[in-house]
Amino acid sequence: KQIILLPGDGIGREIIHSAKVVLNAIASEYNHEFTFHQHAIGGDAIDNYGVPLPEDTVKACHNADAVLLGAVGGPKWDQVPANIRPEKGLLGIRKELGLFANLRPVKGFKSLLHASPLKQEIIEGSDILIIRELTGGLYFGQPSERRNNGNSVVDTLSYTREEMERIIDKGFQSARIRKKHLTSVDKANVLESSRLWREVVEEKAKDYPDVTVEHLLVDAAAMKLITNPSQFDVIVTENLFGDILSDEASVLTGSLGMLPSASIRTDGVGLYEPVHGSAPDIAGKGIANPLGMILSAALMLRHSFGLDEEASDIEKAVNECLEQGYHTADLRIAGGTQVGTEEMTNLVLENLT
Amino acid sequence: KQIILLPGDGIGREIIHSAKVVLNAIASEYNHEFTFHQHAIGGDAIDNYGVPLPEDTVKACHNADAVLLGAVGGPKWDQVPANIRPEKGLLGIRKELGLFANLRPVKGFKSLLHASPLKQEIIEGSDILIIRELTGGLYFGQPSERRNNGNSVVDTLSYTREEMERIIDKGFQSARIRKKHLTSVDKANVLESSRLWREVVEEKAKDYPDVTVEHLLVDAAAMKLITNPSQFDVIVTENLFGDILSDEASVLTGSLGMLPSASIRTDGVGLYEPVHGSAPDIAGKGIANPLGMILSAALMLRHSFGLDEEASDIEKAVNECLEQGYHTADLRIAGGTQVGTEEMTNLVLENLT
Numbered sequence: 001k002q003i004i005l006l007p008g009d010g011i012g013r014e015i016i017h018s019a020k021v022v023l024n025a026i027a028s029e030y031n032h033e034f035t036f037h038q039h040a041i042g043g044d045a046i047d048n049y050g051v052p053l054p055e056d057t058v059k060a061c062h063n064a065d066a067v068l069l070g071a072v073g074g075p076k077w078d079q080v081p082a083n084i085r086p087e088k089g090l091l092g093i094r095k096e097l098g099l100f101a102n103l104r105p106v107k108g109f110k111s112l113l114h115a116s117p118l119k120q121e122i123i124e125g126s127d128i129l130i131i132r133e134l135t136g137g138l139y140f141g142q143p144s145e146r147r148n149n150g151n152s153v154v155d156t157l158s159y160t161r162e163e164m165e166r167i168i169d170k171g172f173q174s175a176r177i178r179k180k181h182l183t184s185v186d187k188a189n190v191l192e193s194s195r196l197w198r199e200v201v202e203e204k205a206k207d208y209p210d211v212t213v214e215h216l217l218v219d220a221a222a223m224k225l226i227t228n229p230s231q232f233d234v235i236v237t238e239n240l241f242g243d244i245l246s247d248e249a250s251v252l253t254g255s256l257g258m259l260p261s262a263s264i265r266t267d268g269v270g271l272y273e274p275v276h277g278s279a280p281d282i283a284g285k286g287i288a289n290p291l292g293m294i295l296s297a298a299l300m301l302r303h304s305f306g307l308d309e310e311a312s313d314i315e316k317a318v319n320e321c322l323e324q325g326y327h328t329a330d331l332r333i334a335g336g337t338q339v340g341t342e343e344m345t346n347l348v349l350e351n352l353t
Numbered sequence: 354k355q356i357i358l359l360p361g362d363g364i365g366r367e368i369i370h371s372a373k374v375v376l377n378a379i380a381s382e383y384n385h386e387f388t389f390h391q392h393a394i395g396g397d398a399i400d401n402y403g404v405p406l407p408e409d410t411v412k413a414c415h416n417a418d419a420v421l422l423g424a425v426g427g428p429k430w431d432q433v434p435a436n437i438r439p440e441k442g443l444l445g446i447r448k449e450l451g452l453f454a455n456l457r458p459v460k461g462f463k464s465l466l467h468a469s470p471l472k473q474e475i476i477e478g479s480d481i482l483i484i485r486e487l488t489g490g491l492y493f494g495q496p497s498e499r500r501n502n503g504n505s506v507v508d509t510l511s512y513t514r515e516e517m518e519r520i521i522d523k524g525f526q527s528a529r530i531r532k533k534h535l536t537s538v539d540k541a542n543v544l545e546s547s548r549l550w551r552e553v554v555e556e557k558a559k560d561y562p563d564v565t566v567e568h569l570l571v572d573a574a575a576m577k578l579i580t581n582p583s584q585f586d587v588i589v590t591e592n593l594f595g596d597i598l599s600d601e602a603s604v605l606t607g608s609l610g611m612l613p614s615a616s617i618r619t620d621g622v623g624l625y626e627p628v629h630g631s632a633p634d635i636a637g638k639g640i641a642n643p644l645g646m647i648l649s650a651a652l653m654l655r656h657s658f659g660l661d662e663e664a665s666d667i668e669k670a671v672n673e674c675l676e677q678g679y680h681t682a683d684l685r686i687a688g689g690t691q692v693g694t695e696e697m698t699n700l701v702l703e704n705l706t
């Protein structure tokens with residue numbers, strides 16, 4: 001299996017190394033062959049190649065079975081022109097590879113739940129999978145431009161029915177292998193695109209009679225994630241709503257640094273990255289939490305390579321480390337031991353075997 | 354002063370009556386003359402006139418000094434065509450009157466803060482004013498339509514620089530009379546409209562050197578509202594972001610039923626409504642919480658009539674009621690007394706004088 005590593009910026013380089021080490025351990029244990037090639041993206045690519053997504057990187061990703069991404073962006077590139085910002089690298093690779101489905105599981109770890117901003121009784125039992133459409137909507141719709149000598153501006157929220165169908169299908173399929181409850185989020189009382197979305201959900205619902213569907217307006221969803229997170233199973237929504245809601249949901253468990261994400265397409269090719277950012281303030285210090293990245297690698301094994309057992313091994317090992325009280329500087333465990341990036345990675349390895 | 358009452362649907366009728374009673378008490382105490390005229394909006398208007406916003410209602414509002422609105426919508430009208438849904442009445446009256454600035458104060462009451470889904474130490478001290486642009490963006494942008502035989506769809510996010518300027522000015526002015534901190538929320542790493550927004554904020558900042566400005570991406574804002582709500586003072590943002598963030602913020606204090614809102618324009622004319630919905634399940638039972646509506650009337654006195662002292666009187670009276678342990682069925686106060694709509698209204702009157 002060909003894996004492309006895109007460390008990107010800030011702590012990206014450190015944590016992607018951790019993921020590689022863990023994957024190598026899995027490879028030798030299960031007799032798989034993983035080959036790794038590293039390429040530039042984001043600010044790192046701007047510095048070295050003048051663009052956030054070099055042709056070379058795109059080409060390599062097109063030939064790969066999966067991509068692991070660290071993080072992109074940082075204040076260093078705040079002043080670069082809009083068209084070559086680090087984030088353009090991320091948006092570009094998603095679009096280039098057609099990674100239309102962003103999976104954002106939100107589930108707390110028992111030993112970390114005390115750090116949730118929510119009261120225990122509210123966050124307890126929450127296990128949400130947010131599925132965000134990733135290659136359509138306001139992110140890519142045209143026109144997106146200034147008008148009247150810069151005195152007005154438009155962006156365009158555009159979707160085809162087909163784009164809606166495939167992500168909504170993904171939502172139903174995911175619900176089917178979980179708790180069979182799908183919450184579709186839209187703004188159908190205002191947006192025409194949301195009314196089409198709701199129609200497509202209703203149509204698709206007939207193909208999944210075993211799944212219960214609920215429609216929720218995006219503003220109501222933003223409320224319910226806080227007041228009643230454990231009521232959700234799978235949430236499916238369009239790109240921008242998904243961006244906002246998945247980030248909102250990511251802080252509920254109190255351990256953002258632990259959360260992985262997957263961006264995939266129908267044939268299984270995918271890009272995997274932790275939810276947290278590039279954390280330039282702690283980059284190079286050896287204290288970054290590698291677990292979100294390592295758990296992203298586990299998602300890669302499961303979703304791109306179909307290696308479910310191997311993925312679970314990693315997830316169990318990570319949980320073991322926490323149960324043993326080990327944590328990085330971004331987390332606290334009462335009576336636990338704070339460790340750095342490398343030590344945490346080694347602890348995962350130890351718990352793997 | 355001419356006040357138009359738009360009870361709307363569900364509990365709207367009961368709570369708007371409470372507001373009127375309280376305003377009459379203020380009028381006789383301070384020797385003001387308030388006249389009230391009641392008109393139809395929302396589902397109520399659909400049932401009686403076939404449209405959610407009758408011409409008659411629009412005309413009356415145009416001639417008024419301020420409008421009080423109860424709530425619109427309910428499952429009864431879920432099946433009516435999109436163009437005459439109850440919400441269209443609300444969107445229509447905002448647009449008709451040019452009410453471009455939606456003010457959503459979020460501040461907990463000491464005696465109710467225990468009901469917050471957030472841990473005490475996180476919600477404590479929060480006092481946020483969210484200012485949402487209300488007549489532009491995706492809500493009203495054209496085209497908003499199906500294309501290719503219904504196989505694709507677009508909505509348009511459109512703003513003029515002027516529309517941005519006036520709401521951003523409102524943000525700075527509001528920050529100036531509060532804690533002098535303005536958080537501007539956008540998605541400038543993706544949207545052209547957000548990049549213009551950010552430019553306008555930077556330009557306007559020069560006119561308000563006493564106010565500190567911070568830019569926050571909407572996804573980051575959705576996180577920070579939960580992890581660090583007390584860090585905010587005034588938030589200013591465009592229509593849809595404001596819809597989502599203000600609803601998210603509204604549940605943080607644990608007493609949504611208490612929150613008022615104001616939708617105003619430059620000359621002071623405004624529409625005032627509680628943040629909560631029409632609650633059809635409890636309509637007509639006499640148990641609805643009238644305090645969000647009563648506090649909305651207080652905002653009317655302050656923002657539309659410049660009657661600051663009178664507004665504060667109402668706010669103090671409401672707080673008194675809670676301190677005395679009185680609460681409606683949607684709230685809990687340990688050792689308190691549960692009362693109905695009418696009794697709560699009378700308690701406010703008693704505490705007024």
Ligand SMILES: CC(C)[C@H](C(=O)O)[C@@H](O)C(=O)O
Nearest residue numbers: 087088090091243542543572
């Ligand atoms: C960096 C940014 C363009 C991106 C997005 O909005 O999609 C990020 O917030 C994310 O969610 O991965």
Ligand SMILES: CC(C)[C@H](C(=O)O)[C@@H](O)C(=O)O
Nearest residue numbers: 189190219440441443444596
């Ligand atoms: C009813 C709906 C159209 C409205 C909106 O989205 O503006 C509501 O959610 C609000 O915030 O007042």
